[in-house]
Amino acid sequence: MNKHPDTNYNRFEEIDSEDLEDILMQIEHSFEIKFDHDDFLKVTTYGEMCDVIFSKVELANNNGCTSQQAFYKLRMAIADTFSIDSGIIKSDTLIENIVPRKNRIRMIKELKRNLGINLKILSPPLWFIIADIVLFLLGLCAFFFSWKIAVVIIVISVLGFIIGDVFGKEIDFETVRDLVKEMIHKHYLKSRRDKLTVNKEEMQQILDDILIETFYLERSSLVRDVKFGWIK
Template identity: 40%
Template sequence: MTDYGLKNVDPEDIEELLGKVEKSFDIKFVGNELVHIDTFGGLCDHILNKIQLNHADDCTSQQAFYKLRDAISSTLQVDHKIISTDLLLADILPPQNRRLRVRKLEEALGFKLNILSPPAWVTWTLLFLLFGGLITLYFSWKIGLSGIVFSIAGFWLAGKVGNELDLQIVEQLAEKMTRENYLKSRRNSKTFNRKETEKLLTDWFAEELGLEKEELTREAKLV
């Protein structure tokens, strides 16, 4: 059996992802409670046991789609019948008023969607400026610091006005909702699907940490 591990993954990336897990499942990791966990399976078991809710066999991603469909229909005046999983988001969120329409959707759903970003060329330009500023610090701290401050301010502003969709179809958005706002996406937020949640965690960790799902066996070492 291949001994997979996450030793090449940045611990800060794992910590950031665990923060998202806390938000999605309304739990809180306190102090050093995760220190003794050394496998991915152990981490999943700990998270599942920490979610103090009743088990239900229903499908959350399906419920997330229904909630999203209702929100789209009621807030964006889109015919309920044409809202399918493969409906293009660009068709219901046109560029000219995209941010306003996304904000209306978020208000109807009760949580942020985080599906808009600046154009790729803006992001790369700001990254180039940031790295340039860091390098320039060794030669002129004033110029280097100015470049760093300008790039950070640029990232903040780009995040506020970004208008590019990160996803393509409604199904992808429903899946994102299921991951990042699991309980709020369910019909009954006082229940959760235990088996579904473990699969969701595997998919989420693989995607966020740039891993193959085959690497995330229950025996995969975290350190």
């Protein structure tokens, strides 16, 4: 059974290959690149994987700080959306204090339009998520008694996930800084002022951060010569 990407692996060698594929798909989307099916066939170490990723990025280098550019971009979008002075928006400003609960779903949609980035900012409450997961598991167990009842329960739970995703009002990020980090990790190029450039010096740091935060790795485990666990 594969580990969930949120599992604490502690070391790079413990990462499951299929979980790593999910990360590569995220990197494709964020850096707007495309991997071929044989790109990683001869890759055995983390450093070699990074080399393949960076070789796909053929844009000009510009040393502008993406975090700073993303912050200014987000700050302007927030100011336009909620008609507030952009000067009061700091990196440690609480998102909860900016986005009122009333009309939150509509306002977040407008914020994403102004930002030009489709971020997932809202979720259903935790109790709803847990209840839906329990319902789904009950549906699986119901197969032992009646497949018809099981299918009905699972369909209801799936609809619950969809409804929760559409109508959830809980904010996933505490501060503006947290949202900026999400922008950079999930939409690196769109977060930059000039989408036709990258900062090659910071890209390694961003890639390290993505793996560390996704798999709860120790930073010391991410060295160039560390091998994948499935390489013999």
